[in-house]
Amino acid sequence: MTSWRTKVLPPLLAIVFSLLICSIALVISGADPLRAYGTMVGELGKGTTAIDTVNLATVYYLSGLAVAIGFQMNLFNIGVEGQYRFAAIVAAIVGGALHLPPVLHTLVIILVAVFAGALYAALPAVLKVQRGVSEVISTIMLNAIVAGIVAFLINPAQFGVLTGNNLRTQQIDPSGRVPGVPIGGATLFGFAFIALLVGVAYWFMLNRTRFGFELKASGESATAAAAGGVNAKRMTLIAMLLSGGVAGLIAMPELLGRDFSYAITSTQGYGFTGIAVALLGRNHPGGIALGALLWAFLDRSAVSLEQVNVPKEIATIMQGAIVLSVVVAYEVVWRADLAAMQRRVGRALTGRPASVQEGGAV
Structure with a gap:
C-alpha cells in the first residue's frame, strides 16, 4: 500500500x-535569493497576474491530465503537443x-476538438497495438507533421484569414464562446470550470469504474492483468484515444475564452509542459492541479525578476530542476518506504513464537 510519504x-x-539549486546560482551571480523569491511571490498581488496564473494553469491542467492517462498504462504519449494543436x-x-444557437455551438466545437485529438492519437495507438511501434517515436x-498541417490549413487559399501580418482562422461567433468570470480588472476563463469537471471525471473513472481498475492494473503489470482476463491491446488503444481526446481540450480555454480564432502565432509547447505537470502531480488529479498552478506561477512571475536585476531565466532553471529531481525524489522516498516496511515485517517475524516459525518452515 502506498503511504502518504510516497505521495507527498x-x-x-x-x-x-x-529552490536550493537556484539559490546557489543566484548567490554565485551576486543576487539575493530571498529578494528574488519575494519579488516573484509579490507579483501575484499586482494587476491581473493572479488571474492570469489561474488561466494558464487551466491549460496546463488539461495537458497534465492528457499525459497522465497515458502514464496510467505506462504509455509515454509525448504526442499531446501535436494532438492538441491538430x-x-x-x-x-x-x-x-x-x-448555431448558444450552448449548442459551444458543445459542437468542444466535441469536434475531442474527436480531432483522439483521431490524431489513433495512428500511434494502432501502430502500437498492431505492429508494436513505440508510441514515443511515432x-x-x-x-513534427502537425506544424505542416496547421500551416496548410491556415493558408488563405484554404481556411485562413490574413489579419494585419498574421494568419488566423475565421473568428468564432459569440454563440460559440465560453463566457469568462470578471474578477477585479481581469477575467477568469469560464473553461476553468469545465477543466475541473474533466478532472473529477478522470478521478471517478480511475477509482470508481471497472475500466479504471483495469487501466491501472494493466499499467502495473500487463502480464498479471492479462491473466485476470484484461485485454492489454484493447486497453492500450482506449488509453491512447482517451489521452488524445483530453489533449484536444488543451487549447479550448484560450480559443473559446480569449482568442476566438487560431493563429499561426498561437502559443506552442503546452503538450510538453503537461509531461512535467503530470510527473509532479504523480498522475493524481489533485496533484496535477497543484503542479499546474506552480508551473503557471513560475511562468507568470518570472518577468518580475528583471525588476531586481535577476535574469528571468532563473524560473526556467527552477522548472528544469523540479523535473529532474522529482523522478529521483520519488525513487528515493519509495525505496525508503519499502525498506521501512521490510524492517516492520522482519520485526514481526522475529517476535513470533519459535513453534510457529518452525511449523511455517515445515
Whole structure:
C-alpha cells in the first residue's frame, strides 16, 4: 500500500531541491535569493497576474491530465503537443464556419476538438497495438507533421484569414464562446470550470469504474492483468484515444475564452509542459492541479525578476530542476518506504513464537 510519504514527500523534496539549486546560482551571480523569491511571490498581488496564473494553469491542467492517462498504462504519449494543436486548428475552422444557437455551438466545437485529438492519437495507438511501434517515436514524428498541417490549413487559399501580418482562422461567433468570470480588472476563463469537471471525471473513472481498475492494473503489470482476463491491446488503444481526446481540450480555454480564432502565432509547447505537470502531480488529479498552478506561477512571475536585476531565466532553471529531481525524489522516498516496511515485517517475524516459525518452515 502506498503511504502518504510516497505521495507527498517527493514533490516537496523536488521543489526544495530546485529552490536550493537556484539559490546557489543566484548567490554565485551576486543576487539575493530571498529578494528574488519575494519579488516573484509579490507579483501575484499586482494587476491581473493572479488571474492570469489561474488561466494558464487551466491549460496546463488539461495537458497534465492528457499525459497522465497515458502514464496510467505506462504509455509515454509525448504526442499531446501535436494532438492538441491538430484539434485546435480543426475546432477553430469548424467553429468559425458554423452559426448555431448558444450552448449548442459551444458543445459542437468542444466535441469536434475531442474527436480531432483522439483521431490524431489513433495512428500511434494502432501502430502500437498492431505492429508494436513505440508510441514515443511515432508521436514525436506526428508532432513534427502537425506544424505542416496547421500551416496548410491556415493558408488563405484554404481556411485562413490574413489579419494585419498574421494568419488566423475565421473568428468564432459569440454563440460559440465560453463566457469568462470578471474578477477585479481581469477575467477568469469560464473553461476553468469545465477543466475541473474533466478532472473529477478522470478521478471517478480511475477509482470508481471497472475500466479504471483495469487501466491501472494493466499499467502495473500487463502480464498479471492479462491473466485476470484484461485485454492489454484493447486497453492500450482506449488509453491512447482517451489521452488524445483530453489533449484536444488543451487549447479550448484560450480559443473559446480569449482568442476566438487560431493563429499561426498561437502559443506552442503546452503538450510538453503537461509531461512535467503530470510527473509532479504523480498522475493524481489533485496533484496535477497543484503542479499546474506552480508551473503557471513560475511562468507568470518570472518577468518580475528583471525588476531586481535577476535574469528571468532563473524560473526556467527552477522548472528544469523540479523535473529532474522529482523522478529521483520519488525513487528515493519509495525505496525508503519499502525498506521501512521490510524492517516492520522482519520485526514481526522475529517476535513470533519459535513453534510457529518452525511449523511455517515445515
